[in-house]
Amino acid sequence: MEGGKQAHADLRSALVREVKRLAEGHTHSRVPQSDLISLTRTKIEPMVRGLFSRAEQELVLAALEKSVVVVTQESIESIILEHDHDGSAWTLANLYLGSVDAGLLAHDAERLVGLSEETTCYVTPEAFQEEPFADFVVHEAAHVFHNCKRRTVGLPETRTKEWLLDIEYRKRETFAYSCETYARIIDRATSAAERRALAEDYGRDVRITDERVDPDEVAGIVMEAASVRNGWKIIHARCAPPRRVTRTSASTTRPSPTRSPIRERALGDPPLGLTAVVERA
Secondary structure: OHHHHHHHHHHHHHHHHHHHHHHOOOOOOOOOOOOHHHHHHHHHHHHHHHHOOHHHHHHHHHHHOOOEEEOOOOOHHHHHHHOOOHHHHHHHHHHHHHHOOOOOOOOOOOOEEEEEEOOEEEEOHHHHOOOOOOOHHHHHHHHHHHHOEHHHHOOOOOOOOOEOOOOOHHHHHHHHHHHHHHHHHHHHOOOHHHHHHHHHHHHHOOOOOOOOOOHHHHHHHHHHHOOOOOHHHHHHHHHOOOOOOOHHHOOOOOOOOOOOOOOOOOOOOOOOOEEEEEOOO
């Protein structure tokens, strides 16, 4: 037992040394100097208030505002050494290396800008750079909703309400991209007309290279969301699982022929509870 623990510790230490070797001479973007919890809350609060009932909002905000971990030169060693899972430690090492524009640990590794795991959102300093339609913090926080059970944040669970939000597995990235884009639109717009105009601008020049996502679908969701008072509800509805047909309604209600009520895990998808954001174009 002790020998196995020591071997595991030695492997993690070797990973740290290799990361430091690859990152030597490279630096990442400036780390925000403001209070991280306050900054995170400012970014995610509109989304939480739009998606949850008034009675649930503060509990969800209290959990999410402390969920962000910034992966930096100062924090990467402890992140690698202390993480419970070897695969995630390796992924986070590549996340950091990508943020300093260094070589990755493998030639086929993806350059990531964020990673959500259960209730923790790992982001690089780049996530806090303001962009017209991108917000990596909101993107990663949106993934927490389907990774986190209601009881984890102190909310009651029922047979049909186990997770903070139920998102169709294949639509999880679509949901996150839609949330971050809509968050930037409502932050920038001063009127309903301006929201719609910004959504149209996004639709004309949407840039998503993530193969798990249909850019036109995201643009359509964002356009619909920008056209109503609470666009967050539209985003959730467009990404929710198909409603199951109960016995009592089976004789009068048929499921949509284009949507299967059975959730399937696509080949090459990340493990459950682990969601990565690929580098944007």
